[in-house]
Amino acid sequence: MFQFLNSYFNSFKGLSREVWWLALITLVNRAGAMVIPFLSLYLRDDLNFSLGDVGWVMTCFGFGSLAGSWLGGILSDKIGFYKTILISLIGTGLGFFGLQFITSFWAICIGFFMLIAIADLSRPAFFVALSAYSKPENKTRSLTLIRLAINLGFSAGPAIGGLIIAGIGYYGLFWVDGISCISAGFLLINTLNPKKAKVTDTEILIDNPLSPYKDKIYLIFLVALALFGVVFVQYFSTVPLYYKEIRDLSELQIGLLLGLNGLVIFLFEMPLIAFAERKGWSQISSVIGGLILTGISFIFFFTTQYTSFLIVGMVVATLGEMIAFPFGNALALRRAKLGRQGAYMGLYSMSFSLSHIFGHNIGMQLVNTFSYDITWIFMMGVTLIALLLLFYVKKFLKKEDDLLTEVSKI
Structure with a gap:
């Protein structure tokens, strides 16, 4: 201890x-x-x-x-x-x-x-x-x-x-x-x-700053984060309804499950990030890993036999959040060095605003029209699309780093 x-x-x-x-x-x-x-x-x-x-x-x-x-x-x-x-x-x-x-x-x-x-x-x-x-x-x-x-x-x-x-x-x-x-x-x-x-x-400031609207790789990164946000916000809209309507949990049990998210973040996020920095984890790889964990967490909703699986699913989703969001923020800040930081970070914030505008409604409509199981499958599909975009960003960033390394040797 x-x-x-x-x-x-x-x-x-x-x-x-x-x-x-x-x-x-x-x-x-x-x-x-x-x-x-x-x-x-x-x-x-x-x-x-x-x-x-x-x-x-x-x-x-x-x-x-x-x-x-x-x-x-x-x-x-x-x-x-x-x-x-x-x-x-x-x-x-x-x-x-x-x-x-x-x-x-x-x-x-x-x-x-x-x-x-x-x-x-x-x-x-x-x-x-x-x-x-x-x-x-x-x-x-x-x-x-x-x-x-x-x-x-x-x-x-x-x-x-x-x-x-x-x-x-x-x-x-x-x-x-x-x-x-x-x-x-x-x-x-x-x-x-x-x-x-x-x-x-x-x-903080550079000459001839690049507009974020002209930074193609940054825009693709933000699209991936917006899709990630659509998946993640389900834990604050459709998932609590699923707990209530399908798993028959009480409001107290639902509150404790949702509260587990904040407790795990409070206890473990800072030590986890400090450990990741000491080990030299790549920012883009960490975002990819976090997104994979969040997508995997929906699998636990298909196992209706044990309530304990819901706890495991929440911990897995929280672990994904703890890894993805801090490194996603840091990557956006690093990219913002190319231009005006305010404009870059404004677009970054807007990507999550879009997730809230559309994510909750998409989830609710899918549940209402089809079922919770179809909703979880859809969200895992969105996760896969976001992953493909992030792998493209990772490939591009590696080319940029390799080019900078070659230039520094000249």
Whole structure:
């Protein structure tokens, strides 16, 4: 046990002070995002929206995320990541304050589109900030620390949100969310102000930067990640329904299964990434390995005899997530060195926004029209397509590395 704890804490060594502040800001911001997990309940119970209306609001939510990620990438290049994050945090806080007073359907659709667009301005900006504050050899672990903060925030947020709803009602969520966002903004001002913060990676800007829209291999990589996202989001939409309707699990059992994902990430992701970096794992190979594990996890749904197989399947899927996402982030950041980092990371964030817009709906429609088994087979087929694209990217990246090696010898 002592050896594990020692290894766990050693995996955090070497990260810059600024990265730790960035993680704390992320934790405060994400822990305050309590409205989001309860959004469908709020719309149904408090505003008496129909299921169809709730679906349209969630669609606006997804498109807001897409728009925010795109605009955030542009702003990060134009005015810098610090100002972009600050505008996002303060603007989101004020948006939460105002949104509680809107009750009509179309106003709610527009309101949530704008709120999420403002909130997701910060997504590419956070990636650019992380790149600036991390040494090149620490980028993957720095990204993992931010993921850890996000998971902790999302774990604490719903629990606190449930207590607030029980105590004072849904309107309390909007006030607490707003205050937490603005608090994160003030924390940013006092810790990462350009006058106080030290940029670790000085190789941020280059002459004649390449547009990400002209970087063919990067676009193929993002398509593969978007397909990966379509598969992965099933664990937050169709899979819980499968647990309930087919495996007859209780809400408590479903909650424990889903909570296992966050627990495994909290305990093992950082040591795993530190180990992978020491062993020199390839970024693209790690993404491929993670995607394979996530695809394999759906096989466990075909074995209906033992509930314990569902636990194994969740652990396998989580292991795939732990390997694929940090190295995918790091690969995108490395590729962004070719051009404007904000634009590159904006497209990266948009790929996952597209996964949320289409992934949940595709899964639900397949279940409704065919069956859960057909849905799992379809998702494994999507996994195979994503793998083929990633193998193409790997082949191209190897050619690039070989060419750079030859040039360096001249």
